[in-house]
Amino acid sequence: MTAELVRGQNHPLPGARLEIRISAGKPIVAGAVLSDAQGRTPGPAWVAHPGTPALPGLEVSQQVAADHRLAVDLAALPEDAHRLSVLLALPTGTGGPARFGALPAPYVAVTAPDGSEIANYTVTGLDSESAVVVLELYRRQDAWKVRAVGQGYAGGLAALFADLLAGRDAAEARRLADEVADAVTRGLSRSVAPPRVTSDGSAAQGGRPATQPGRPTPSQEPADTTGDTGTGSPRPLPDAGGGPVDYTHPARRRTAPPPPPPSAPPAPPGRPAAPVAGDATGWSMEERLYNQVWGMFEDLARTAAAYRSAVDFADQRRERELDAALADPRARLGGQGEAAREAARARYADLVEQARAVLDRDLAQLRAESEVVEPALPPAFARWDSPVWQDFRVPMEMPMALRLGDLHLPECGDVRIPMLVRLPLERGMWIDSGRAPGGVGMLVDPEEVRRLALDTAVTHAARLLAAYPAGEFAVHVIDPAGSGAEAFAPLVEAGVLAAPPGAGPAAVAQVLGALTQRVDLLQMAFRGGAPDALPPDLDTAEQLLVVNDFPHGFDDRAVTQLRYLADEGPAVGVHLMLVADREDAAGYGPLLDPLWRALLRLTPVPDDHLADPWVGHAWTYEPPGAPLGSRVLAQVLERVATARREWNR
Template identity: 65%
Template sequence: MTAELVRGQNHPLSQARLEIRVSAGTPIVAAATIGDEQGKVHGAEWVAHPGTPTLPGLEVSRQAAADHRLAVDLDAMPDAVHRVTVLLALPDADAPARFGAVAAPFVAVTGLDGTEIASFTLTGLDTESAVVALELYRRQGAWKVRAVGQGYAGGLADLFGDQDLPGAPALAAGIHQAVARGLARSVPAPPPSAADGDRARQPAAPARGGEHGGTAPQGAHGPVTPASTYGAPGASDGPGQPGPHPSAYPGAGSADPAGPEPASGSPVDYSHPRRQNAAPPPPPPTAPPAAPGQPAQPVAGDATGWSMDERLYNQVWGMFEDLARTTAAYRSAVDFAESRMDKELDQVLSDPRSRIGGQGDAAREAARTRHEALVDRAREALDRDLAQLAAEADVVEPALPPAYARWDNPVWHGYRLPMEIPMALRLGDLRLPEAERIRVPMLVRLPLERGLWIDSGRSGSLDGSFADSHELRRLALETAVAHAARLLAVYPPGEITVRVVDPAGSGAQALAPLVHTGVLDAPPAAGAAGVAEVLARLTERVDLMQMAIRGGAADSLPPGLDTAQQLLIVNEFPHGFDDRAVNQLRYLADEGPSVGVHLMMVADREESAGYGPLLDPLWRALLRLTPLADDHLADPWVGHAWTYEPPLVPPGSQVLQQVLTQVAEARRSWNR
């Protein structure tokens, strides 16, 4: 039976291998310290945090997330360790900056099978931005858990200082820097769903994420994970952007003028009486009913949503999360089987009587047999889930609209200019090594709330063997052109403008589809003077838009100002850029998305390293993508390293040229 703890209450722990599951309403940083018998933390090497996620018997998440799983093995703790303290903090650059503005974090101590041992809800927090959630401590050879809930308004620096940890401010700053570095590799989480239960699939078995740690609580499935407030597309609507999708505020509306007057003194109900208070249920399945005992046949668009686009978007995110969790369950089961076999073999070797002879051989063979049986059962469960996901992918992929579809999807052959901006855009595919056949579309919400960095360095190759730097640069720019073409194709005519900066003129071949079809308002800017002119114009646009929005005078913008969304493609950075231009790029990356200015960098991260600290904020503000398959992205639930595949146009295909030609003709008609 689960013990629901309150502050100061403790509970005995009967298991050594544990998981500490954290669930919060916003991305948080999870860390832990180990202390001696007096509780003293002797230095930074006694702290597990995203920059140093593992200590003996302890592993924490490598990134900030709304949900975490911390792995603890009390038997593996050094003899000098008598206390493990679990810490939670809000990211340094995140908002809100206090726990009182978000849902109370929930912490649970569970066994490896997911059974809760003790739980604690951290209520009563206000201005605190860091908190000691709970501690595991050893008394007379037995371990217990105690609910703490001690908060610190000064953040991690004050928390570490209270523990008399030397160099507390520097350690806290290092943790936040590690979290910021991890942002560039995170796939943005989807925005909150309007209703739970939109995925009929069973949740994956309890698991700890492999290398990267951190996953959502058991049973959370479908795209219901709270969106990251520091970069998740669709998480919030910035000034000047279109309002949220209707599903974000399902009960919003105005009172029916024909409705009855409210009673005197009673609260006014502003919801529309004919609108549901939640997103509509998924449409009835059109597939034939499944045979008894067999899984239901997958149907495209069976998730919750107001439109087919939204249902497909939610379904894709549900598939992404399901694949992450079922793979985490398999990896956790294999890890448990190997750990159990190692422990049994150690016991055999520790007994001198069983080291030699038939008795020892039999014990070792029995341990290996049990290990194989556990792995086989885990693989069987994984194969069953993967078969269902593969069947769903086979149904969903052909039904996707152009914004979500691959370039080889037949939907592009019947392409027509859209009348409104879609919910999201496909930036490529994601896959895991356990499920090579399944490709999950990587969708991000529109308008983009984060720019893109197309890395043209050697790190873009999965095995690092792609040595031709010139070919890599060409592929990187072609990838950027494919992304830009897709953006132009899914926006209504006149609602997005693409500008290109190519200081050395080296991208003429790759940029030809944009230049020759006439979708660009101006030729690519060349030389340092061209770079300065384009950056000055876009920086001025951001300033004017922000002043107009903040002053509530949007109608006072200068006549002729292009108020369409702006996409700036920067090629061959840092060639042609001085410190002033780099600072302008940083400004556009930070402030531009809120007023419709988006940045797409095509550059080699290693070659750009000479800018040092000046470049780091720009790198962290953008989502890194690659022109070749690379396993650099992590999901927001478990933190798996996903292989990213860019959305390249099939060799010999004319689909991109045909689409851009239609876009150019529509732009010319719109401008007349």
């Protein structure tokens, strides 16, 4: 049973290995200070912060973020350490709030290795403080306990360190506070989060969004209905380990529900209430908008299903009535039979008209909702023609999700629903450069489809680069024959690639070998519980590999490495994007089938290859595209490159 602590209250800790989870609603700094039996901290070497994140038995977050997870092994702490104080601070010079009183009350939870909460504490009563000690883990007679502290400091980290570093001069406390501020400002510490382990021992990422009242929880993104299963029926999307994707939202503030969504203004009598952007549950506007988009997707799926069901019922009823009218031979040629047939057709038309009226009413509501939601979407959720891109700034933290295009149904006219997928990506992407049988691609020249596929891949890569903080996402390109040089030019000219596009067998082998080795090292480090053993020169940013014209130019070894990256890479931050024609690769036999099944198929032209997991509609996917003549893509890449250069200084 979870202990809900108040200030000054303590609670025993049942084990040595713990995780401290922090949620603050806005980006903050997290750290920890060790003290001896007399409560003294010998010096800065006993302080863990973003610039020095790891101490024996203790690892703190290396980023400024709204949510933190601190790993603690009490048995591995130095023998002289009898107290561990967890601290939070507001970053300086970022334009954010200058005091905790302007933020939601920070929430801190101490959890066991399996994720179950041992104790939690909501830090209330803060006002002008910009740094606070939230918890203490302390040892008494060889037993450890946790105490809720909530001691704030209006003087920030300098005042906090001056208090904790008893016996040291104030100048040393200021130097330590400046060191933390410098690490935050320069972004010196970027880390790869270890894969979250589920109860069955498999790696998992992502989460299920909070539900909106009246709307079911979205359990899956649209499923690919290409011929991977041989049945054409919808199937759950596999994650890196081959199981269903888990979209359970990471638990935050479990002891209380999120604040209610904003209420719509009262509607005139007899008219529906006006829609409101963010009209869904969630702890932030981003989360509310994400949940609202999911709700719109489900609403459209179900209203279309109701319309199709009504039309099917009307059709079956008409057929039964016509059969009954024709069953009597005497009425086949007389006026009575013709009247019965006309009545059956009239009832059919009336039922269809009623169903269409209901559909049009629901579509009007969804259209009105889309008109207020679309302009409110943040850059990661917005279309390329949205005005938010004109004021785009590289974010300080990764968004919840990324827009990969739009979805619509044939009966629903101009109603489009953003296709959002959670970040970090749980599976790679396959950009189909072939022509889908019966799709719009059949009307497009094959060479044009290949060109559009490369443009789509560049667009998706640019969106991913724009979604991550500077230095936390790297893009590699393999172009064996150099056929994609023109398409990749925006990425090359902006200087946002980790290295020039790899061409030729030697470059292919080098890039694949380096990424495969990275996955191996990270897996061994995390599974062995030794992340500190990683090489100091290892690039800790998440990686995206874009592969053009696959499988041409790839030998068996390279194909095996790509399959390995597709299966194991997402759990440790390595993602794959293939630009390939599935039909063209059919000559390789079943060797590539596991690779195709591990990736999410996206098309460069509209195509109805996705199905929702509720009623199995074939949704038409429309890829994202910048307006003709617009420089928005180039401008975004320039700002990403500028932020990266500043981060590398």
